[in-house]
Amino acid sequence: MANQGFAVLLPNLRRAFFVLAVATGLGLLSLKRGDEPTVACSLANAGANDYRILVVGESWASDGKIFPDLPETVSNRLGGRGVRACSIGFNGRNSRLLYSELREKFPKFRLYSLSEGNAPDKVILMTGVNDAIQHIGASAYVEFTEKLVDYFSDAGDVEIISIPRVNERWFKPPNLFSLMKRNVLRCLHDGCDYQVNDVYRVALWRDHPQLHIIEFDNFIDKFEGHEDNYTLDGVHLTDETYHRYGRFIGAAITLAPNENPRR
Numbered sequence: 062m063a064n065q066g067f068a069v070l071l072p073n074l075r076r077a078f079f080v081l082a083v084a085t086g087l088g089l090l091s092l093k094r095g096d097e098p099t100v101a102c103s104l105a106n107a108g109a110n111d112y113r114i115l116v117v118g119e120s121w122a123s124d125g126k127i128f129p130d131l132p133e134t135v136s137n138r139l140g141g142r143g144v145r146a147c148s149i150g151f152n153g154r155n156s157r158l159l160y161s162e163l164r165e166k167f168p169k170f171r172l173y174s175l176s177e178g179n180a181p182d183k184v185i186l187m188t189g190v191n192d193a194i195q196h197i198g199a200s201a202y203v204e205f206t207e208k209l210v211d212y213f214s215d216a217g218d219v220e221i222i223s224i225p226r227v228n229e230r231w232f233k234p235p236n237l238f239s240l241m242k243r244n245v246l247r248c249l250h251d252g253c254d255y256q257v258n259d260v261y262r263v264a265l266w267r268d269h270p271q272l273h274i275i276e277f278d279n280f281i282d283k284f285e286g287h288e289d290n291y292t293l294d295g296v297h298l299t300d301e302t303y304h305r306y307g308r309f310i311g312a313a314i315t316l317a318p319n320e321n322p323r324r
Contacts, residue, residue, distance in 0.1 A: 098149050098162065099123045099152070100147065100148070102128075103125060103132050105133045105135070105146075106141055108142070111143035111145040112135060113180075114131070114132065115176065115184045116148035116185045118149075118151070118188050120150055120152040126303040126304075127306055127307030128148070134310075145177075155197045155201075156201070156209065159209070163212065164212070183217060183220065184218070184220070185220055186209055186210070187222050189223070189258075190224060192261060193227075194243070195243060196249075196257065199250075199251075199264035203265050219272075219273065220275055220314055221274050222275045224261055224262055225281070226277065229257070229258060229284075230255045280309045
């Protein structure tokens with residue numbers, strides 16, 4: 062009789078554990094990180110008519126890792142014109158959290174004080190890695206990427222780097238809570254798949270074909286076979302590769318025909 066009673070209760074227990082897991086995961090999703098975004102700036106051939114670049118993104122945009130290579134490359138393309146590049150990096154944030162913190166901590170007056178009170182000529186968005194490995198869902202990635210673009214509507218131009226290739230499948234979350242959250246959201250949003258980079262990319266291209274995209278695959282087209290470009294976590298680049306990445310971005314961004322060298 063006891064076994065029969067337990068058999069009757071088992072489906073309800075499974076359902077309760079599932080609901081608890083979902084509630085825990087969604088609760089963890091709403092938690093704010095305590096670490097502050099990092100800001101870095103780099104100048105190349107500074108002058109009175111500097112070309113202004115702002116890079117906003119996740120940890121890849123932190124601590125000026127792609128400097129001074131990015132502004133130097135753009136300056137060379139502009140025939141020696143001065144280039145002022147600044148970056149704001151939000152470590153570990155997906156695009157939803159990044160957008161929220163950007164609006165809270167960098168209102169326009171503070172944001173543009175990085176370029177002496179002027180709107181940037183070029184904004185480069187480096188997001189999507191955390192969206193994919195945290196499994197926030199393709200629709201959320203698309204929604205908040207669009208909102209980030211709109212936030213810089215007064216800039217000269219906004220370009221988005223497609224989600225970089227990282228070790229999605231074997232990524233190890235930093236703690237138990239992150240692991241629980243990832244597994245719940247992976248099945249809730251992404252059909253329990255581990256590797257969703259292309260799904261998120263296609264969703265953005267499909268819904269917003271007008272956005273300007275820099276194709277990351279022209280730098281590294283897949284993680285497998287290129288592991289030496291990454292640190293042991295399979296998510297972050299080595300220092301040397303970050304510098305090459307800065308040169309790649311500097312060569313890949315679109316420069317308007319009227320962006321003439323400084324005379």
